[in-house]
Amino acid sequence: MGDHHHGPAKGLSRWLLTTNHKDIGTLYLWFAFIMFLVGGAFAMVIRMELFQPGNQLVSPNTFNQLTTMHGLIMVFGAIMPAFTGFANWLIPMMVGAPDMALPRMNNWSFWILPFAFAILLSSWFMDGGAPNFGWTFYAPLSTQGPPSTDFFILSVHMMGISSIMGAINVIVTIFNMRAPGMTLMKMPIFCWSWLITAFLLIAVMPILAAAVTMLLTDRNFGTSFFDAAGGGDPVLFQHIFWFFGHPEVYIMILPAFGIVSEILPTFTRKRLFGRVSMIYAIVAIAGLSFIVWAHHMFTTGMPVIAGLFFMYATMLIAVPTGVKIFNWAATIFRGALTFETPMLFALGFVFLFTIGGFSGLMLALIPADIQYHDTYFVVAHFHYVLVSGALFSIFAGAYYWLPKWTGTMYNETLGKFHFWLSAISFNITFFPMHFMGLAGMPRRIPDYALQFADFNRISSIGSFVFGLSQLLFLYIIIQAIRGKGKKATDEVWDDHPRGLEWTLSSPPAYHTFETPPSEKLVEEHH
Amino acid sequence: MQEKRNHKPLLYKLLLAVFCMFLFAFALVPLYDTFCEVTGINGKTGGRIRAAIEEIDTSRIIRLEFITHNNQEMPWEFYVTQPYIDLHPGEVKQVDFYARNPTDIDMVGQTIPSVSPGVGARYIKKTECFCFDFQPLKAGAEEVMPVVLFLDPKIPDHIEELTLSYTLFDITDRS
Numbered sequence: 001m002g003d004h005h006h007g008p009a010k011g012l013s014r015w016l017l018t019t020n021h022k023d024i025g026t027l028y029l030w031f032a033f034i035m036f037l038v039g040g041a042f043a044m045v046i047r048m049e050l051f052q053p054g055n056q057l058v059s060p061n062t063f064n065q066l067t068t069m070h071g072l073i074m075v076f077g078a079i080m081p082a083f084t085g086f087a088n089w090l091i092p093m094m095v096g097a098p099d100m101a102l103p104r105m106n107n108w109s110f111w112i113l114p115f116a117f118a119i120l121l122s123s124w125f126m127d128g129g130a131p132n133f134g135w136t137f138y139a140p141l142s143t144q145g146p147p148s149t150d151f152f153i154l155s156v157h158m159m160g161i162s163s164i165m166g167a168i169n170v171i172v173t174i175f176n177m178r179a180p181g182m183t184l185m186k187m188p189i190f191c192w193s194w195l196i197t198a199f200l201l202i203a204v205m206p207i208l209a210a211a212v213t214m215l216l217t218d219r220n221f222g223t224s225f226f227d228a229a230g231g232g233d234p235v236l237f238q239h240i241f242w243f244f245g246h247p248e249v250y251i252m253i254l255p256a257f258g259i260v261s262e263i264l265p266t267f268t269r270k271r272l273f274g275r276v277s278m279i280y281a282i283v284a285i286a287g288l289s290f291i292v293w294a295h296h297m298f299t300t301g302m303p304v305i306a307g308l309f310f311m312y313a314t315m316l317i318a319v320p321t322g323v324k325i326f327n328w329a330a331t332i333f334r335g336a337l338t339f340e341t342p343m344l345f346a347l348g349f350v351f352l353f354t355i356g357g358f359s360g361l362m363l364a365l366i367p368a369d370i371q372y373h374d375t376y377f378v379v380a381h382f383h384y385v386l387v388s389g390a391l392f393s394i395f396a397g398a399y400y401w402l403p404k405w406t407g408t409m410y411n412e413t414l415g416k417f418h419f420w421l422s423a424i425s426f427n428i429t430f431f432p433m434h435f436m437g438l439a440g441m442p443r444r445i446p447d448y449a450l451q452f453a454d455f456n457r458i459s460s461i462g463s464f465v466f467g468l469s470q471l472l473f474l475y476i477i478i479q480a481i482r483g484k485g486k487k488a489t490d491e492v493w494d495d496h497p498r499g500l501e502w503t504l505s506s507p508p509a510y511h512t513f514e515t516p517p518s519e520k521l522v523e524e525h526h
Numbered sequence: 527m528q529e530k531r532n533h534k535p536l537l538y539k540l541l542l543a544v545f546c547m548f549l550f551a552f553a554l555v556p557l558y559d560t561f562c563e564v565t566g567i568n569g570k571t572g573g574r575i576r577a578a579i580e581e582i583d584t585s586r587i588i589r590l591e592f593i594t595h596n597n598q599e600m601p602w603e604f605y606v607t608q609p610y611i612d613l614h615p616g617e618v619k620q621v622d623f624y625a626r627n628p629t630d631i632d633m634v635g636q637t638i639p640s641v642s643p644g645v646g647a648r649y650i651k652k653t654e655c656f657c658f659d660f661q662p663l664k665a666g667a668e669e670v671m672p673v674v675l676f677l678d679p680k681i682p683d684h685i686e687e688l689t690l691s692y693t694l695f696d697i698t699d700r701s
Contacts, residue, residue, distance in 0.1 A: 102533060168537060171540060172533050175536060176536060202540060202544055206550075207548075210552055222700065229636050233558070233568070235568075236555065236558050240554055243551075303565070303644070
């Protein structure tokens with residue numbers, strides 16, 4: 001094997017052909033950010049339509065298409081690729097490996113994504129328009145969906161293959177490429193959260209693939225998995241979908257737990273409280289995620305005993321989640337806190353995610369859920385866990401590691417401004433939705449009763465501010481990448497940081513840890 | 527130099543896991559049907575049974591109501607001649623349903639039964655039902671379709687009323 005050290009190739013082929021984990025991480029993060037803006041643009045149109053009662057801006061069908069595409073793009077195009085981007089950038093640097101274990105597969109798993117989403121987005125321009133049945137594509141809505149549904153199926157298959165390959169890469173890297181002396185229990189908590197996430201992905205992405213395959217054969221090849229006329233059952237679809245779907249929502253939050261657990265200790269100058277219990281909590285949450293799926297289906301009419309099982313199992317998840325929240329609180333307690341942007345987003349995460357967790361507990365109660373099902377209360381709930389949960393952790397992580405990645409400190413004043421704008425406008429957007437839902441406003445409708453007009457107007461105004469604030473984030477990042485700002489030190493935040501990534505230069509060389517770090521270095525930095 | 531570890535064994539194990547989970551999702555389909563059948567929780571009635579002579583429990587009367595629906599744009603006239611019957615558990619009764627194809631094309635229909643409350647479904651025993659077969663109707667043709675059924679005397683005491691619903695699907699394209 002050649003012993004040459006080389007930098008990145010020049011031009012476009014660097015990005016097309018790269019097998020470098022840092023390049024691929026960057027590609028994933030940019031892709032996620034672009035999809036975030038696209039999905040966000042759809043959300044802006046949704047909020048414009050809902051600014052006042054009546055149908056003014058888009059037709060009801062277009063509205064349904066917008067909610068469908070918004071959900072699909074944010075879940076599969078923004079949140080998941082962003083976390084995979086973090087995994088690519090950080091896991092090799094954190095475990096002291098030269099790269100991901102399977103670099104060519106890594107290139108492939110990224111480059112599938114732009115094509116998958118090009119196919120999905122092209123459905124806007126097809127006969128019958130884009131899919132309009134919601135991101136959950138319930139049968140029979142999807143079995144009778146527009147012709148573009150078949151393109152949607154293909155793109156979901158491609159996203160699934162991409163996620164599975166990404167997950168395999170993470171597992172093989174963590175199991176086979178840790179530096180000598182780095183035992184699993186010494187491994188950074190971010191890597192732990194991603195390891196569990198990767199196993200969840202391997203377990204449930206094939207279920208999603210099977211679900212869309214059944215949909216495909218029902219639509220085109222005369223099978224009747226979900227068609228009652230042929231002996232199938234539409235409720236079966238919901239079982240299969242949510243057997244994938246519930247672990248999927250943890251796939252979107254476990255890496256967030258990892259990121260926040262890395263950030264809080266840095267800005268409190270303390271070790272993470274209860275590290276081992278944090279790891280076990282992640283494992284417990286992942287395990288429980290497989291036995292709670294039917295809590296999404298309480299209104300389909302299930303026997304009392306099954307309902308009780310799913311209700312109690314769901315409420316049981318509050319235990320390991322509570323362990324995590326209390327551990328974060330204990331980490332913060334009596335720490336020497338400073339409030340740089342990553343810390344602000346991490347604290348925002350802890351507060352707002354907990355609100356989302358509590359509304360989740362409310363929804364777990366069958367009698368309450370039957371009332372709240374498919375109302376704006378549910379919309380409020382999952383945006384508290386996905387926006388102020390997953391997305392805020394992505395912002396926090398981006399600010400936290402950006403100086404390491406670029407070698408330049410981002411503009412701290414603007415970063416804080418971005419946080420406060422986001423946090424306040426987020427709450428203006430989504431907090432009123434709790435009230436709308438409790439008062440009975442159904443989700444996924446373009447028009448609503450007059451009584452909801454005021455709260456919807458508040459929500460819409462908040463969402464416009466939130467959407468525009470993200471352009472500030474784009475500006476801050478570009479400035480840092482262009483080197484406009486203070487030079488970052490290698491340690492970046494703390495003089496004695498934990499984590500091997502801080503032993504590298506800022507920005508790190510194109511190839512790092514080609515010789516593994518010494519056991520002494522591993523021991524000092526864990 | 528760092529020793530090069532062979533990643534293939536782990537890679538293959540993980541790919542195998544992915545493949546198994548894909549198959550598992552398809553296995554969920556028969557598992558689901560079996561589970562619903564064993565526990566009787568899905569409101570689906572069973573298939574044809576031979577008329578067993580059951581003891582008639584004259585101490586109880588259960589009201590069995592019938593509803594009919596047309597799925598989507600199914601154009602047939604489809605209704606039941608009696609909206610309900612009262613019967614003792616074990617007592618065999620016949621109910622007639624009526625269907626007419628008012629269009630000028632030959633069509634095939636299929637009715638799918640469903641029972642509410644779902645727990646009662648397994649106690650409705652049908653010895654004869656049009657729902658067991660496809661229903662071809664020529665253009666303009668009509669037909670009286672009988673259901674012969676009885677209620678299992680083991681039906682729990684708290685059930686005093688059952689609703690048997692039939693949905694008529696157009697399966698002309700399928701058959």
